[in-house]
Amino acid sequence: MPMQKNSRYLVTAALPYANSFTHIGHIAGAYLPPDIYVRYRRLAGDEVIFICGSDEHGTAIEMASIQEGVPPQQIIDRYHFANKKGFDDLKIEFDIYSRTSNEEHHKTAKEFFLTLYEKGILTQKTDKQLFSEKENRFLADRFVTGTCPVCGYENARGDECENCGSNLSPLELINPKSKITGDTPVVKESTHFYFPLADFQQKLDEWINTKTDWKQNVLNYCKGWLKTGLKDRAITRDLDWGVKVPLKDNEGKVIYVWFEAPIGYITATKELFQNKGDAEGWKKYWFDENTKLIHFIGKDNIVFHALIFPAMLMGHGDYILPYNVPANEFLNIGGLKQSKSRGTGILVKDIVEKFSVDSIRYALAATLPENRDTDFTWEDLQARNNNELAAILGNFVNRTVVFAKNKFENKIPVRSSDSTESVELFNYVRNQTTLIAQNLDAFKFKDALSEAMNIARNANKYFNDTEPWKLIKSDKDKCAAVINDCLRLCFSLAVVFRPFLPDASDKILKILKSSIADLKWDDAANPKINDGEELGENIILFPIIEDEQISKNVKTDSNEAANTQSGGDDSGIGLITIDDFKKVVLKIAEVLECENVPNSKKLLKLRLKVGDKEKQIVSGISEHYRPEDLIGKSIVLVDNLKPSKLMGIESQGMLLAAKLGKELRIVTTDGAIDSGAEVN
Ligand SMILES: [Zn+2]
Structure with missing residues (x-):
């Protein structure tokens, strides 16, 4: 059967963020599959280039630099070179492993931004933001900590509560403080550029509908986003470290990292051909409709590669759109999610x-x-x-x-x-x-x-x-x-x-x-061997891996898991004993009354009957339930949770709910049972 011959492929692998070491979950998700694919394509006679590089801007790197007291360059160098070596060691062979801190990338990203600006595509909006007068700077989300308005956790980040997983904005935090100086910020207005993703809803919808051969997980994800309705996205931020906004009166603003990072694929292609002495060579890969652009990524990157970046390319014009985005799900380690903070990741440099x-x-x-x-x-x-x-x-x-x-x-x-x-x-x-x-x-x-x-x-x-x-x-x-x-x-x-x-x-x-x-x-x-020729030296291709080599690693893993638990990571992954579990008193409660908390987008106040006593709790579920939906329902309550105040209202417990992506459902019982019943 004849294969597709002499096609041109531009294959990209997700740009690893240069503030951590890559682990094997990354490799299985976004790097080994494209390497296999590219090697196969080359054997099949296709023209292929394979692009990757470090994503080196953003708040996490600026934050690490401030916390360690070293320049951002030192942080990104540490991870860029280590991760590059890890790929080399695994024989994942990119044609170029570039970096978004390169001057060429700043130039390319600015040009891209300016083209959209000059075409009148970008919009501007003025928002309230937290500003530290002591530091004379706006505090981006990760630069702020405070009390989570949903669960009362006191060290919630400005973008997310690590305790309850709620997505937050810095302005929602109770008692916000600068993470660097502890300064209490004030609210100030700041004007930012937006990419009008909502305007591309119909075009993206039509385009995605032509992609019948895409992986089902990717299509489902995209269709979910399209169904919810796309929202305009801010593409600038008040930060020092990054690609500066190339317009007057925008000092102290950089292009948001999610906007400029994918442009890094274009920059890396340019650099690859510059290095070859063929400065125009990159164009046939990005402008010629016969080129197949394929983005290999993990599922956490689908929205950027399958919707936002294509919309940016549509807005800019000239560029081809992705041919396919074969995103993978996640690889877990012994049942645990790979996570640096939980010590469950197996780093490439170690394995x-x-x-x-x-x-x-x-x-x-x-x-x-x-x-x-x-x-x-x-x-x-x-x-x-x-x-x-x-x-x-x-x-x-x-x-x-x-x-x-x-x-x-x-x-x-x-x-x-x-x-x-x-x-x-x-x-x-x-x-x-x-x-x-x-x-x-x-x-x-x-x-x-x-x-x-x-x-x-x-x-x-x-x-x-x-x-x-x-x-x-x-x-x-x-x-x-x-x-x-x-x-x-x-x-x-x-x-x-x-x-x-x-x-x-x-x-x-x-x-x-x-x-x-x-x-x-x-x-x-049609094997090509030469009859009569002497063979080369025989070698054992795959030496046996002994049990001791394995047991050593298993031991290290469980030590890490144990450290994790005592290390105060209360996200609940990792193994607990029955005694740990017994510390939590779970009871069935009946919802007597329920109302919205004034001035809160997320909170509901519930009055509960728990056996012969009554309790009040505050819960961050009002985006998912109306008060009248809950009255009369039996819920599962954490009865012995230390009381806390959310927006000044005391909460004497916590209800259980299951959450997946944007979906949230409270946990209830199979058939009626009186309130006060213990759950175990
Ligand atoms: Zn929380």
Whole structure:
């Protein structure tokens, strides 16, 4: 079957934020899949460039710089170079790994902004913002802490309460304070530029509807946003660190990081071609409709890449729009979400010290969170390496090469004729190669990998069924043909596994003394080995991973989880004992009265009957429930929560609710039960 030939692809991987080290969840989400894809595309003869770089602006970096007392440059250098090395170690090979702090990027981002401005697309709005007179600056959301208006947590951030997960704005915080100086800010007006995303609602809707081949998770996400209705988004902020707004009277303002970071893909492409001495070369990748622009990202970035950036490109004009946005879900570690603050992330810089690049790439590729969150465990890495890589693929290559060494003077035996079995075998390889390509074309990397391993399984079966150890005595010519077939199979395996396991593929081709330079995907079904040639040195492709190597890591993980709990992270992930749980008294309560809290967008005040007593609580659910919906309902109450005041109203407990994205539902009982009943 002919494949799509000579297409042009511009493949991007999400720009990692340069204030933390990348972990394996990032790799499985947005970096290994495009690397596999790009390697495959190149083998298939397509013209591909692969773009990435560090995202180096924003409040988190400015904040880290102030807290550590070092220039922002020092923070971003630390993570940029470490993360670049991590990608190199994992053989994730970008054509360029740029940085948004580069001058070229500032220039490109400003030009983009000015074009939208000059076309009259941008709007301006004046908002109230917190301003520190002591620091003489506006305080961006992460620069403010205060009491959460929803749950009463005293160290809520200006953008989010880490205790209850509510999205906040700094003005909603009770007793706001500057995180740097502790200064109490005043409210001041500030004018900002907005990108009118709402104006692009219809165009985006029509465009998304043409994307019938996109992954379902991505389409669902986009359609959810479109259904809710897109809102205009502020694209400037009062900060020092970032791309300055390129207009007069806008001192102290920078372009918001979510707006300029994706423009980084354009800048990196420009830089790549400048480095090649072809300053105009980037244009065919961004302006030519025949180029397929593909953004690989994690699900937390879908809205930026599938809606906002396309709208920016539509507004600007000239640029092509994304061809596909194959976003992945999340990879968890032993059931825990990867999180730096909770100590559950496995950092790239650590794992590459312990295991081979092939073992890591294989274990991650076999566990990619393509359609749902998946779980990584060290035991799985060990089992994948030992039971699949070593026992199936490594074993086949090794037994074949050892046989040729012992019985055919370490040479590729010359074949005299093609047996029926041999013809059938390579017809099978041809069909598998097509099937793998179809899966890779459709971003189904796990299926592609599993079909590649099926070739290795069948190769072992061929070796077993033909019994070369018997043939060598009874029919040496036939034995030579079988071993020749097996060596050709080694070549096929080196090709189909090449996108996944570049190291192992190189090693196999080196043993076979086959040329790597002109390798093509189609060669898998037409192996290029030289009959009669002496084989290279045999090496064990996938050494066994011993139990001790694994138990060491498992121990480290649980230590980290334990540290996390005692470290005061009260987000509730991590394991607790039954005694911990018993500290929480949960009771059924009946809602007697319910009303809105004046001047609050989020709070409802509830009067509850809990057995023979009454209680009052304040809950941040008014965006999801009207007061009259709740009266008479049975809810689950945390009865022994320390009372707190929310907007001056005492709250004597907390109700339980389930939240996913924007959806929130209170927890209630299956059938009637009297209030005061204990829940356990
Ligand atoms: Zn809260």
